[in-house]
Amino acid sequence: METRFFNPKIEKLSPSELRVLQFKKLKTVLRRVYQKVPFYREKLKEAGINLSKIKTLSDLKELPFTTKEDLFVDYPFGLLAEPLEKVVRLHTSSGTTGKPKAIFFSKKDIWAQAELIARALVMTGSTSQDILQNSMTYGLFTGALVMHYGAELLGMLVIPAGPGNTERQIELMRTFGTTCVHMTPSYALYVATVIQGKGLKPGVDIKLKRAYLGAEPYSEETRRKIEEMLKVDVYNCYGLSEMGGPGVAFECQFKKGLHLWEDAFIAEIIDPKTGMPVKPGEVGELVLTTLNRTAMPLIRYRTRDLTYAFEEPCPCGRTHIKIARIIGRADDMFIVRGVNIFPQQIEAVLMGIKGVAQNYQIILEGLDEMIVKVEIDRDFFDGRIERLLKLRDEITEKLKAVIQVRPKVELVEPGTLPVSEGKAKRVIDRRTL
Amino acid sequence: MKIKQLSVFLENKKGRLYEVLNTLAQANINIRALSIADTSDFGILRMIVNNPEEAKRVLDEAGFTAKITNVIGVAVKDRPGGLAEILKILYEKDINVEYVYAFVEKSGEEALVVIRTNNLDKTIDLLKEAGVKLLDSKTLENL
Numbered sequence A: 001m002e003t004r005f006f007n008p009k010i011e012k013l014s015p016s017e018l019r020v021l022q023f024k025k026l027k028t029v030l031r032r033v034y035q036k037v038p039f040y041r042e043k044l045k046e047a048g049i050n051l052s053k054i055k056t057l058s059d060l061k062e063l064p065f066t067t068k069e070d071l072f073v074d075y076p077f078g079l080l081a082e083p084l085e086k087v088v089r090l091h092t093s094s095g096t097t098g099k100p101k102a103i104f105f106s107k108k109d110i111w112a113q114a115e116l117i118a119r120a121l122v123m124t125g126s127t128s129q130d131i132l133q134n135s136m137t138y139g140l141f142t143g144a145l146v147m148h149y150g151a152e153l154l155g156m157l158v159i160p161a162g163p164g165n166t167e168r169q170i171e172l173m174r175t176f177g178t179t180c181v182h183m184t185p186s187y188a189l190y191v192a193t194v195i196q197g198k199g200l201k202p203g204v205d206i207k208l209k210r211a212y213l214g215a216e217p218y219s220e221e222t223r224r225k226i227e228e229m230l231k232v233d234v235y236n237c238y239g240l241s242e243m244g245g246p247g248v249a250f251e252c253q254f255k256k257g258l259h260l261w262e263d264a265f266i267a268e269i270i271d272p273k274t275g276m277p278v279k280p281g282e283v284g285e286l287v288l289t290t291l292n293r294t295a296m297p298l299i300r301y302r303t304r305d306l307t308y309a310f311e312e313p314c315p316c317g318r319t320h321i322k323i324a325r326i327i328g329r330a331d332d333m334f335i336v337r338g339v340n341i342f343p344q345q346i347e348a349v350l351m352g353i354k355g356v357a358q359n360y361q362i363i364l365e366g367l368d369e370m371i372v373k374v375e376i377d378r379d380f381f382d383g384r385i386e387r388l389l390k391l392r393d394e395i396t397e398k399l400k401a402v403i404q405v406r407p408k409v410e411l412v413e414p415g416t417l418p419v420s421e422g423k424a425k426r427v428i429d430r431r432t433l
Numbered sequence B: 001m002k003i004k005q006l007s008v009f010l011e012n013k014k015g016r017l018y019e020v021l022n023t024l025a026q027a028n029i030n031i032r033a034l035s036i037a038d039t040s041d042f043g044i045l046r047m048i049v050n051n052p053e054e055a056k057r058v059l060d061e062a063g064f065t066a067k068i069t070n071v072i073g074v075a076v077k078d079r080p081g082g083l084a085e086i087l088k089i090l091y092e093k094d095i096n097v098e099y100v101y102a103f104v105e106k107s108g109e110e111a112l113v114v115i116r117t118n119n120l121d122k123t124i125d126l127l128k129e130a131g132v133k134l135l136d137s138k139t140l141e142n143l
Protein backbone atom coordinates (compact mmCIF):
# COMPACT_ATOMS: atom_id res chain seq x y z
CA MET A 1 0.00 0.00 0.00
CA GLU A 2 1.33 3.45 -0.85
CA THR A 3 1.73 5.68 2.18
CA ARG A 4 -0.44 8.78 2.14
CA PHE A 5 -0.90 11.49 4.74
CA PHE A 6 -3.73 13.78 5.76
CA ASN A 7 -1.40 16.28 7.37
CA PRO A 8 2.07 15.30 6.13
CA LYS A 9 3.86 18.22 7.72
CA ILE A 10 2.72 17.35 11.24
CA GLU A 11 2.71 13.59 10.80
CA LYS A 12 6.32 13.53 9.58
CA LEU A 13 7.66 16.28 11.84
CA SER A 14 11.15 15.37 12.99
CA PRO A 15 11.33 14.16 16.59
CA SER A 16 13.19 17.25 17.74
CA GLU A 17 10.71 19.59 16.09
CA LEU A 18 7.91 17.57 17.64
CA ARG A 19 9.41 18.09 21.12
CA VAL A 20 9.75 21.83 20.52
CA LEU A 21 6.13 22.00 19.40
CA GLN A 22 4.98 19.97 22.40
CA PHE A 23 6.82 22.19 24.82
CA LYS A 24 5.47 25.35 23.29
CA LYS A 25 1.92 24.01 23.52
CA LEU A 26 2.46 22.71 27.03
CA LYS A 27 3.48 26.15 28.26
CA THR A 28 0.32 27.61 26.77
CA VAL A 29 -1.91 24.93 28.30
CA LEU A 30 -0.35 25.33 31.72
CA ARG A 31 -0.75 29.07 31.62
CA ARG A 32 -4.38 28.70 30.60
CA VAL A 33 -5.37 26.21 33.27
CA TYR A 34 -3.56 28.25 35.90
CA GLN A 35 -5.49 31.36 34.92
CA LYS A 36 -8.87 29.86 34.16
CA VAL A 37 -9.37 26.70 36.18
CA PRO A 38 -9.42 27.28 39.94
CA PHE A 39 -9.06 23.54 40.51
CA TYR A 40 -5.75 23.43 38.64
CA ARG A 41 -4.52 26.70 40.13
CA GLU A 42 -5.01 25.23 43.60
CA LYS A 43 -3.50 21.91 42.64
CA LEU A 44 -0.38 23.53 41.18
CA LYS A 45 -0.01 25.86 44.14
CA GLU A 46 -0.42 23.00 46.57
CA ALA A 47 2.30 21.08 44.78
CA GLY A 48 4.53 24.16 45.03
CA ILE A 49 4.85 24.45 41.25
CA ASN A 50 6.09 27.73 39.85
CA LEU A 51 5.19 27.72 36.16
CA SER A 52 8.17 29.91 35.26
CA LYS A 53 10.37 27.05 36.47
CA ILE A 54 9.02 24.69 33.79
CA LYS A 55 11.91 24.98 31.35
CA THR A 56 11.90 21.70 29.46
CA LEU A 57 9.50 18.93 28.55
CA SER A 58 10.95 16.67 31.20
CA ASP A 59 9.90 19.18 33.88
CA LEU A 60 6.40 17.90 33.14
CA LYS A 61 6.99 15.05 35.54
CA GLU A 62 7.18 17.52 38.43
CA LEU A 63 3.51 18.35 37.91
CA PRO A 64 0.76 16.57 39.83
CA PHE A 65 -1.41 13.97 38.10
CA THR A 66 -5.07 14.41 37.29
CA THR A 67 -7.12 11.36 38.28
CA LYS A 68 -10.63 10.22 37.43
CA GLU A 69 -11.67 11.33 40.91
CA ASP A 70 -10.45 14.85 40.12
CA LEU A 71 -13.08 15.08 37.38
CA PHE A 72 -15.73 15.05 40.10
CA VAL A 73 -14.28 17.66 42.46
CA ASP A 74 -15.95 20.69 40.88
CA TYR A 75 -18.49 18.64 38.95
CA PRO A 76 -19.80 19.21 36.35
CA PHE A 77 -18.39 22.51 35.03
CA GLY A 78 -15.38 23.08 37.28
CA LEU A 79 -12.71 21.98 34.82
CA LEU A 80 -13.85 24.28 32.03
CA ALA A 81 -11.14 26.61 30.79
CA GLU A 82 -13.61 28.43 28.54
CA PRO A 83 -16.86 30.20 29.36
CA LEU A 84 -19.87 27.94 28.90
CA GLU A 85 -20.96 29.92 25.84
CA LYS A 86 -17.88 28.63 24.00
CA VAL A 87 -18.78 25.03 24.77
CA VAL A 88 -20.74 23.31 22.02
CA ARG A 89 -20.97 19.69 23.01
CA LEU A 90 -21.20 17.41 26.04
CA HIS A 91 -20.20 13.77 26.05
CA THR A 92 -20.33 11.56 29.09
CA SER A 93 -18.70 8.33 29.99
CA SER A 94 -20.14 6.04 32.58
CA GLY A 95 -18.00 5.51 35.62
CA THR A 96 -18.13 2.43 37.79
CA THR A 97 -20.08 4.29 40.46
CA GLY A 98 -22.52 7.15 40.50
CA LYS A 99 -22.24 10.12 38.19
CA PRO A 100 -20.87 9.89 34.66
CA LYS A 101 -17.73 11.75 33.70
CA ALA A 102 -18.71 14.96 31.91
CA ILE A 103 -16.49 15.93 29.00
CA PHE A 104 -16.95 19.23 27.15
CA PHE A 105 -15.93 20.23 23.65
CA SER A 106 -15.51 23.65 22.11
CA LYS A 107 -15.95 24.11 18.37
CA LYS A 108 -12.18 24.00 18.05
CA ASP A 109 -11.99 20.78 20.06
CA ILE A 110 -14.52 19.08 17.79
CA TRP A 111 -12.56 19.82 14.64
CA ALA A 112 -9.18 19.18 16.21
CA GLN A 113 -10.31 15.70 17.22
CA ALA A 114 -11.91 15.22 13.80
CA GLU A 115 -8.53 15.91 12.23
CA LEU A 116 -6.91 13.20 14.35
CA ILE A 117 -9.53 10.78 13.04
CA ALA A 118 -9.06 11.94 9.45
CA ARG A 119 -5.30 11.38 9.75
CA ALA A 120 -5.96 7.91 11.10
CA LEU A 121 -8.37 7.00 8.31
CA VAL A 122 -5.91 8.12 5.64
CA MET A 123 -3.13 6.30 7.49
CA THR A 124 -5.02 3.02 6.94
CA GLY A 125 -5.62 3.67 3.24
CA SER A 126 -9.08 5.27 3.29
CA THR A 127 -9.89 8.16 0.96
CA SER A 128 -12.84 10.45 0.30
CA GLN A 129 -14.15 7.76 -2.05
CA ASP A 130 -14.74 5.33 0.80
CA ILE A 131 -18.09 4.71 2.44
CA LEU A 132 -18.03 4.35 6.21
CA GLN A 133 -20.82 2.57 8.02
CA ASN A 134 -20.60 3.87 11.56
CA SER A 135 -22.09 1.18 13.78
CA MET A 136 -21.05 2.55 17.16
CA THR A 137 -23.59 4.02 19.57
CA TYR A 138 -24.57 7.58 18.72
CA GLY A 139 -25.40 9.72 21.72
CA LEU A 140 -23.62 10.54 24.93
CA PHE A 141 -20.81 8.09 24.14
CA THR A 142 -17.98 9.70 22.10
CA GLY A 143 -17.35 6.66 19.88
CA ALA A 144 -19.76 7.29 17.02
CA LEU A 145 -20.01 11.08 16.77
CA VAL A 146 -16.29 11.79 16.95
CA MET A 147 -15.59 9.21 14.25
CA HIS A 148 -18.49 10.63 12.22
CA TYR A 149 -17.02 14.12 12.18
CA GLY A 150 -13.55 12.84 11.33
CA ALA A 151 -14.80 10.76 8.41
CA GLU A 152 -16.79 13.70 7.08
CA LEU A 153 -13.76 15.94 7.39
CA LEU A 154 -11.90 13.48 5.19
CA GLY A 155 -14.84 13.52 2.79
CA MET A 156 -16.03 9.95 3.17
CA LEU A 157 -19.70 9.13 2.76
CA VAL A 158 -20.83 8.33 6.29
CA ILE A 159 -23.77 6.04 7.01
CA PRO A 160 -24.78 6.75 10.61
CA ALA A 161 -26.14 3.25 11.14
CA GLY A 162 -25.59 2.99 14.88
CA PRO A 163 -25.30 -0.45 16.49
CA GLY A 164 -27.65 -3.41 16.35
CA ASN A 165 -30.31 -4.52 13.87
CA THR A 166 -27.87 -6.75 12.07
CA GLU A 167 -30.25 -7.51 9.19
CA ARG A 168 -30.40 -3.82 8.40
CA GLN A 169 -26.64 -3.42 8.81
CA ILE A 170 -26.04 -6.08 6.18
CA GLU A 171 -28.74 -4.61 3.93
CA LEU A 172 -27.04 -1.18 4.14
CA MET A 173 -23.69 -2.75 3.31
CA ARG A 174 -25.13 -4.43 0.22
CA THR A 175 -27.26 -1.53 -1.03
CA PHE A 176 -24.73 1.27 -0.64
CA GLY A 177 -21.51 -0.69 -1.09
CA THR A 178 -20.06 0.08 2.33
CA THR A 179 -16.26 -0.17 2.23
CA CYS A 180 -15.42 0.58 5.87
CA VAL A 181 -17.11 -0.18 9.16
CA HIS A 182 -16.57 1.23 12.62
CA MET A 183 -17.83 -1.04 15.39
CA THR A 184 -16.82 -2.98 18.47
CA PRO A 185 -14.82 -6.19 17.89
CA SER A 186 -17.49 -8.35 19.50
CA TYR A 187 -20.17 -6.91 17.23
CA ALA A 188 -17.90 -7.35 14.21
CA LEU A 189 -17.55 -11.03 15.06
CA TYR A 190 -21.29 -11.34 15.35
CA VAL A 191 -21.98 -9.54 12.07
CA ALA A 192 -19.37 -11.72 10.34
CA THR A 193 -21.07 -14.84 11.64
CA VAL A 194 -24.47 -13.67 10.39
CA ILE A 195 -22.99 -12.81 6.98
CA GLN A 196 -21.50 -16.29 6.75
CA GLY A 197 -24.75 -17.84 7.91
CA LYS A 198 -26.61 -16.13 5.08
CA GLY A 199 -24.14 -17.59 2.58
CA LEU A 200 -23.05 -14.10 1.50
CA LYS A 201 -19.55 -13.89 0.08
CA PRO A 202 -17.31 -11.19 1.56
CA GLY A 203 -15.49 -9.54 -1.33
CA VAL A 204 -18.39 -10.34 -3.72
CA ASP A 205 -21.74 -9.61 -2.05
CA ILE A 206 -20.23 -7.45 0.67
CA LYS A 207 -17.41 -5.17 -0.39
CA LEU A 208 -15.82 -4.22 2.89
CA LYS A 209 -12.13 -3.32 2.84
CA ARG A 210 -11.45 -2.09 6.34
CA ALA A 211 -12.89 -2.50 9.80
CA TYR A 212 -12.05 0.03 12.50
CA LEU A 213 -12.55 -1.78 15.76
CA GLY A 214 -12.26 -0.28 19.19
CA ALA A 215 -14.00 0.57 22.48
CA GLU A 216 -13.20 -2.84 23.96
CA PRO A 217 -9.99 -4.88 24.15
CA TYR A 218 -9.38 -7.72 21.71
CA SER A 219 -6.52 -10.02 20.85
CA GLU A 220 -4.43 -10.51 17.72
CA GLU A 221 -6.25 -13.80 17.29
CA THR A 222 -9.64 -12.09 17.20
CA ARG A 223 -8.26 -9.60 14.69
CA ARG A 224 -7.09 -12.40 12.40
CA LYS A 225 -10.40 -14.20 12.73
CA ILE A 226 -12.42 -11.12 11.77
CA GLU A 227 -10.03 -10.33 8.91
CA GLU A 228 -10.41 -13.86 7.62
CA MET A 229 -14.21 -13.96 7.96
CA LEU A 230 -14.93 -10.56 6.43
CA LYS A 231 -11.93 -10.38 4.08
CA VAL A 232 -10.96 -6.98 5.50
CA ASP A 233 -8.04 -5.28 7.19
CA VAL A 234 -8.83 -4.69 10.84
CA TYR A 235 -7.34 -1.60 12.49
CA ASN A 236 -7.15 -1.04 16.19
CA CYS A 237 -8.16 2.36 17.48
CA TYR A 238 -7.66 3.76 20.93
CA GLY A 239 -9.28 6.65 22.66
CA LEU A 240 -11.12 7.65 25.80
CA SER A 241 -13.77 10.26 26.28
CA GLU A 242 -11.58 12.24 28.69
CA MET A 243 -9.16 12.72 25.77
CA GLY A 244 -11.85 13.55 23.24
CA GLY A 245 -12.89 10.03 22.31
CA PRO A 246 -11.50 7.86 19.53
CA GLY A 247 -8.52 9.01 17.48
CA VAL A 248 -6.01 9.42 20.30
CA ALA A 249 -3.95 6.57 18.85
CA PHE A 250 -4.53 4.48 15.77
CA GLU A 251 -2.78 1.75 13.84
CA CYS A 252 -1.11 2.48 10.52
CA GLN A 253 -0.96 0.06 7.61
CA PHE A 254 1.77 -1.97 9.35
CA LYS A 255 -0.56 -2.91 12.23
CA LYS A 256 2.29 -3.00 14.68
CA GLY A 257 1.43 -0.56 17.42
CA LEU A 258 -0.79 2.51 17.43
CA HIS A 259 0.58 5.94 16.52
CA LEU A 260 -0.33 8.35 19.28
CA TRP A 261 -0.63 11.91 17.95
CA GLU A 262 2.04 13.76 19.84
CA ASP A 263 1.12 17.20 18.56
CA ALA A 264 -2.19 16.71 20.39
CA PHE A 265 -1.06 14.82 23.49
CA ILE A 266 2.02 14.29 25.58
CA ALA A 267 2.22 10.61 26.44
CA GLU A 268 4.03 9.24 29.45
CA ILE A 269 4.17 5.65 30.62
CA ILE A 270 4.53 5.33 34.35
CA ASP A 271 4.65 2.74 37.07
CA PRO A 272 1.10 2.89 38.44
CA LYS A 273 2.31 2.29 42.00
CA THR A 274 5.16 4.78 42.19
CA GLY A 275 4.14 7.30 39.53
CA MET A 276 7.68 7.24 38.13
CA PRO A 277 8.39 6.66 34.44
CA VAL A 278 9.01 3.03 33.49
CA LYS A 279 12.11 2.01 31.57
CA PRO A 280 11.78 2.33 27.80
CA GLY A 281 9.66 -0.49 26.40
CA GLU A 282 8.31 -1.57 29.78
CA VAL A 283 4.62 -1.98 30.52
CA GLY A 284 3.03 0.79 32.53
CA GLU A 285 0.07 3.14 32.80
CA LEU A 286 -0.51 5.60 30.01
CA VAL A 287 -0.66 9.20 31.23
CA LEU A 288 -1.83 11.89 28.80
CA THR A 289 -1.67 15.65 28.75
CA THR A 290 -3.90 17.39 26.23
CA LEU A 291 -2.16 20.01 24.08
CA ASN A 292 -4.98 21.19 21.82
CA ARG A 293 -8.13 21.04 23.84
CA THR A 294 -9.52 24.43 24.77
CA ALA A 295 -12.75 23.65 26.65
CA MET A 296 -11.41 21.10 29.07
CA PRO A 297 -7.63 20.65 29.07
CA LEU A 298 -6.31 17.90 31.31
CA ILE A 299 -2.79 17.74 32.71
CA ARG A 300 -1.10 14.36 33.25
CA TYR A 301 -4.36 12.46 33.21
CA ARG A 302 -4.11 8.92 34.57
CA THR A 303 -5.87 6.78 31.96
CA ARG A 304 -5.51 3.58 34.03
CA ASP A 305 -4.81 1.84 30.71
CA LEU A 306 -1.71 -0.32 30.48
CA THR A 307 0.53 -0.33 27.45
CA TYR A 308 4.13 0.03 26.40
CA ALA A 309 5.89 2.17 23.85
CA PHE A 310 7.70 0.89 20.77
CA GLU A 311 11.22 2.18 20.36
CA GLU A 312 12.00 1.71 16.70
CA PRO A 313 10.81 4.21 14.06
CA CYS A 314 7.84 3.10 11.97
CA PRO A 315 8.39 2.27 8.28
CA CYS A 316 5.29 4.32 7.41
CA GLY A 317 7.32 7.48 8.02
CA ARG A 318 5.24 8.88 10.84
CA THR A 319 7.37 10.15 13.69
CA HIS A 320 4.69 10.05 16.38
CA ILE A 321 5.31 7.36 19.01
CA LYS A 322 3.61 4.02 18.87
CA ILE A 323 1.98 2.31 21.80
CA ALA A 324 0.94 -1.32 22.02
CA ARG A 325 -2.72 -2.27 22.05
CA ILE A 326 -4.05 -1.78 25.58
CA ILE A 327 -3.09 -4.85 27.56
CA GLY A 328 -5.22 -4.18 30.63
CA ARG A 329 -6.14 -1.90 33.50
CA ALA A 330 -3.64 -0.45 35.95
CA ASP A 331 -5.98 -1.31 38.81
CA ASP A 332 -5.33 -4.99 38.16
CA MET A 333 -1.59 -4.77 38.75
CA PHE A 334 0.08 -6.65 41.59
CA ILE A 335 3.69 -6.91 42.72
CA VAL A 336 5.58 -10.14 43.35
CA ARG A 337 9.17 -10.04 44.55
CA GLY A 338 9.40 -6.43 43.49
CA VAL A 339 8.18 -7.06 39.95
CA ASN A 340 5.03 -5.42 38.60
CA ILE A 341 2.76 -8.03 37.07
CA PHE A 342 -0.53 -7.70 35.23
CA PRO A 343 -3.05 -10.54 34.93
CA GLN A 344 -3.29 -9.78 31.22
CA GLN A 345 0.37 -10.72 30.72
CA ILE A 346 -0.38 -14.10 32.23
CA GLU A 347 -3.53 -14.46 30.20
CA ALA A 348 -1.68 -13.71 26.97
CA VAL A 349 0.91 -16.41 27.70
CA LEU A 350 -1.72 -18.98 28.60
CA MET A 351 -3.77 -18.24 25.50
CA GLY A 352 -0.81 -19.17 23.35
CA ILE A 353 -0.32 -22.63 24.89
CA LYS A 354 -2.06 -25.74 23.60
CA GLY A 355 -3.71 -27.84 26.27
CA VAL A 356 -4.84 -24.96 28.42
CA ALA A 357 -8.51 -24.09 28.92
CA GLN A 358 -9.92 -20.60 29.37
CA ASN A 359 -9.73 -20.04 33.08
CA TYR A 360 -6.85 -19.34 35.39
CA GLN A 361 -6.35 -17.98 38.87
CA ILE A 362 -3.42 -16.30 40.53
CA ILE A 363 -2.87 -16.92 44.20
CA LEU A 364 -0.29 -14.98 46.17
CA GLU A 365 0.63 -16.50 49.50
CA GLY A 366 3.28 -17.07 52.11
CA LEU A 367 6.33 -14.88 51.67
CA ASP A 368 5.72 -13.59 48.17
CA GLU A 369 4.98 -16.93 46.52
CA MET A 370 2.96 -16.89 43.34
CA ILE A 371 0.78 -19.80 42.34
CA VAL A 372 -0.91 -19.87 38.96
CA LYS A 373 -3.76 -22.34 38.73
CA VAL A 374 -4.52 -23.32 35.18
CA GLU A 375 -7.41 -25.40 33.93
CA ILE A 376 -6.38 -28.07 31.49
CA ASP A 377 -8.26 -28.54 28.26
CA ARG A 378 -10.50 -31.62 28.52
CA ASP A 379 -9.44 -32.82 25.07
CA PHE A 380 -5.76 -32.46 25.89
CA PHE A 381 -5.92 -35.08 28.64
CA ASP A 382 -4.94 -38.46 27.24
CA GLY A 383 -4.24 -40.31 30.46
CA ARG A 384 -0.48 -39.80 30.32
CA ILE A 385 1.18 -38.09 33.23
CA GLU A 386 4.28 -37.09 31.23
CA ARG A 387 2.17 -34.99 28.92
CA LEU A 388 0.73 -33.06 31.87
CA LEU A 389 4.13 -32.60 33.49
CA LYS A 390 5.50 -31.29 30.21
CA LEU A 391 2.57 -28.90 29.95
CA ARG A 392 3.19 -27.68 33.47
CA ASP A 393 6.87 -27.06 32.72
CA GLU A 394 6.06 -25.29 29.46
CA ILE A 395 3.62 -22.95 31.24
CA THR A 396 6.14 -22.26 34.01
CA GLU A 397 8.97 -21.43 31.61
CA LYS A 398 6.88 -19.26 29.32
CA LEU A 399 5.45 -17.32 32.26
CA LYS A 400 8.93 -16.86 33.71
CA ALA A 401 10.16 -15.46 30.42
CA VAL A 402 7.41 -12.84 30.35
CA ILE A 403 6.93 -11.82 33.98
CA GLN A 404 10.50 -12.42 35.24
CA VAL A 405 9.23 -14.36 38.23
CA ARG A 406 9.02 -18.15 38.35
CA PRO A 407 5.52 -19.05 39.47
CA LYS A 408 4.38 -22.39 40.82
CA VAL A 409 1.99 -23.70 38.20
CA GLU A 410 -0.81 -26.00 39.28
CA LEU A 411 -2.91 -27.82 36.75
CA VAL A 412 -6.53 -28.13 37.77
CA GLU A 413 -9.62 -29.78 36.35
CA PRO A 414 -11.54 -27.88 33.70
CA GLY A 415 -14.55 -25.98 34.97
CA THR A 416 -13.35 -25.78 38.56
CA LEU A 417 -12.04 -22.19 38.63
CA PRO A 418 -14.34 -19.18 38.87
CA VAL A 419 -15.23 -17.77 35.45
CA SER A 420 -13.29 -14.65 34.50
CA GLU A 421 -14.85 -11.55 35.98
CA GLY A 422 -12.42 -8.84 36.84
CA LYS A 423 -9.63 -8.86 39.34
CA ALA A 424 -11.53 -9.97 42.41
CA LYS A 425 -11.54 -13.63 41.48
CA ARG A 426 -8.47 -13.66 39.24
CA VAL A 427 -5.96 -12.62 41.86
CA ILE A 428 -6.23 -13.80 45.43
CA ASP A 429 -3.72 -12.24 47.76
CA ARG A 430 -3.17 -14.22 50.95
CA ARG A 431 0.35 -13.00 51.61
CA THR A 432 1.36 -12.37 55.19
CA LEU A 433 3.81 -9.58 54.55
CA MET B 1 -6.19 -58.33 23.09
CA LYS B 2 -6.05 -54.80 24.41
CA ILE B 3 -8.28 -53.92 27.28
CA LYS B 4 -9.84 -50.58 28.06
CA GLN B 5 -8.64 -48.52 30.96
CA LEU B 6 -10.33 -45.47 32.34
CA SER B 7 -8.02 -42.57 33.29
CA VAL B 8 -9.27 -39.64 35.34
CA PHE B 9 -7.43 -36.37 35.91
CA LEU B 10 -7.54 -35.48 39.58
CA GLU B 11 -6.35 -32.28 41.12
CA ASN B 12 -5.10 -32.45 44.67
CA LYS B 13 -8.25 -31.46 46.42
CA LYS B 14 -9.75 -33.01 49.47
CA GLY B 15 -12.40 -35.58 48.72
CA ARG B 16 -11.90 -35.55 44.97
CA LEU B 17 -10.97 -39.25 44.80
CA TYR B 18 -13.97 -40.11 46.91
CA GLU B 19 -16.21 -38.12 44.55
CA VAL B 20 -15.00 -40.13 41.54
CA LEU B 21 -15.46 -43.47 43.27
CA ASN B 22 -18.83 -42.45 44.62
CA THR B 23 -20.03 -41.34 41.18
CA LEU B 24 -19.05 -44.73 39.78
CA ALA B 25 -20.66 -46.59 42.65
CA GLN B 26 -23.92 -44.69 42.14
CA ALA B 27 -23.89 -45.85 38.52
CA ASN B 28 -23.27 -49.44 39.55
CA ILE B 29 -19.82 -49.57 37.99
CA ASN B 30 -17.50 -52.20 39.42
CA ILE B 31 -13.83 -51.40 39.78
CA ARG B 32 -11.55 -54.39 39.04
CA ALA B 33 -8.20 -52.71 39.35
CA LEU B 34 -7.05 -49.28 40.42
CA SER B 35 -3.91 -47.23 40.70
CA ILE B 36 -3.07 -43.60 41.32
CA ALA B 37 -0.11 -41.82 39.75
CA ASP B 38 0.65 -38.82 41.87
CA THR B 39 2.58 -35.60 41.48
CA SER B 40 2.75 -32.82 44.04
CA ASP B 41 -0.38 -31.11 42.82
CA PHE B 42 -2.33 -33.45 40.60
CA GLY B 43 -2.75 -37.10 39.95
CA ILE B 44 -4.16 -39.55 37.48
CA LEU B 45 -6.51 -42.24 38.66
CA ARG B 46 -6.38 -45.35 36.47
CA MET B 47 -9.02 -48.02 36.64
CA ILE B 48 -10.16 -51.19 34.96
CA VAL B 49 -13.94 -51.27 35.30
CA ASN B 50 -16.65 -53.61 34.12
CA ASN B 51 -18.22 -51.04 31.75
CA PRO B 52 -15.68 -48.39 30.69
CA GLU B 53 -17.92 -46.55 28.20
CA GLU B 54 -20.71 -46.15 30.71
CA ALA B 55 -18.20 -45.19 33.39
CA LYS B 56 -16.76 -42.45 31.19
CA ARG B 57 -20.20 -41.19 30.37
CA VAL B 58 -21.23 -40.77 34.01
CA LEU B 59 -17.89 -39.15 34.89
CA ASP B 60 -18.13 -36.70 31.98
CA GLU B 61 -21.62 -35.85 33.06
CA ALA B 62 -20.42 -35.16 36.59
CA GLY B 63 -17.78 -32.78 35.22
CA PHE B 64 -14.70 -34.98 35.61
CA THR B 65 -11.96 -35.19 33.00
CA ALA B 66 -11.86 -38.82 31.95
CA LYS B 67 -10.34 -40.65 29.04
CA ILE B 68 -10.38 -44.25 27.85
CA THR B 69 -6.99 -45.64 26.87
CA ASN B 70 -5.75 -49.08 25.89
CA VAL B 71 -3.62 -51.27 28.13
CA ILE B 72 -2.71 -54.93 28.29
CA GLY B 73 -3.89 -57.32 30.97
CA VAL B 74 -1.83 -60.40 31.74
CA ALA B 75 -2.17 -63.35 34.06
CA VAL B 76 1.04 -63.94 35.97
CA LYS B 77 1.91 -67.14 37.84
CA ASP B 78 1.42 -66.35 41.49
CA ARG B 79 4.94 -67.19 42.61
CA PRO B 80 8.14 -65.22 43.21
CA GLY B 81 9.57 -63.76 40.01
CA GLY B 82 6.37 -64.16 38.01
CA LEU B 83 6.09 -60.52 36.97
CA ALA B 84 9.84 -60.06 36.65
CA GLU B 85 9.94 -62.72 33.92
CA ILE B 86 7.43 -60.78 31.85
CA LEU B 87 9.20 -57.46 32.31
CA LYS B 88 12.47 -59.10 31.30
CA ILE B 89 10.98 -60.14 27.96
CA LEU B 90 9.93 -56.57 27.26
CA TYR B 91 13.12 -55.02 28.56
CA GLU B 92 15.24 -57.23 26.30
CA LYS B 93 13.28 -56.07 23.26
CA ASP B 94 13.59 -52.40 24.18
CA ILE B 95 9.95 -51.97 25.07
CA ASN B 96 9.44 -49.13 27.49
CA VAL B 97 7.04 -49.94 30.32
CA GLU B 98 5.14 -46.83 31.36
CA TYR B 99 3.39 -48.35 34.34
CA VAL B 100 2.20 -51.58 35.90
CA TYR B 101 -0.41 -52.25 38.53
CA ALA B 102 -2.25 -55.24 39.91
CA PHE B 103 -5.90 -56.20 40.12
CA VAL B 104 -7.78 -55.78 43.32
CA GLU B 105 -9.00 -59.37 43.19
CA LYS B 106 -7.34 -62.38 41.74
CA SER B 107 -8.65 -65.67 40.66
CA GLY B 108 -7.00 -68.87 41.69
CA GLU B 109 -3.36 -69.44 41.03
CA GLU B 110 -2.73 -66.33 38.99
CA ALA B 111 -2.16 -62.67 39.79
CA LEU B 112 -3.73 -60.35 37.24
CA VAL B 113 -1.64 -57.37 36.15
CA VAL B 114 -2.22 -54.29 33.99
CA ILE B 115 0.69 -53.20 31.78
CA ARG B 116 1.05 -50.08 29.69
CA THR B 117 4.00 -49.76 27.31
CA ASN B 118 5.08 -47.41 24.58
CA ASN B 119 4.21 -50.06 21.96
CA LEU B 120 1.16 -52.11 22.80
CA ASP B 121 1.00 -54.11 19.56
CA LYS B 122 4.60 -55.26 19.78
CA THR B 123 4.14 -56.04 23.47
CA ILE B 124 1.18 -58.26 22.68
CA ASP B 125 3.15 -60.13 20.02
CA LEU B 126 6.12 -60.67 22.31
CA LEU B 127 4.02 -61.87 25.22
CA LYS B 128 2.02 -64.20 23.01
CA GLU B 129 5.24 -65.66 21.64
CA ALA B 130 6.44 -66.23 25.18
CA GLY B 131 3.21 -68.02 26.04
CA VAL B 132 2.01 -65.44 28.53
CA LYS B 133 -1.74 -65.54 29.13
CA LEU B 134 -3.37 -62.30 27.97
CA LEU B 135 -6.70 -61.14 29.33
CA ASP B 136 -9.46 -59.95 27.03
CA SER B 137 -12.41 -57.79 27.92
CA LYS B 138 -14.68 -60.88 28.10
CA THR B 139 -12.56 -62.43 30.84
CA LEU B 140 -12.64 -59.17 32.72
CA GLU B 141 -16.39 -58.92 32.63
CA ASN B 142 -16.67 -62.36 34.17
CA LEU B 143 -14.19 -61.72 36.95
Ligand SMILES: [Zn+2]
Binding pocket: A252, A253, A254, A259, A314, A315, A316, A317, A318
Ligand atom coordinates in the same frame (compact mmCIF):
# COMPACT_ATOMS: atom_id res chain seq x y z
ZN1 LIG C 1 3.35 3.67 11.13
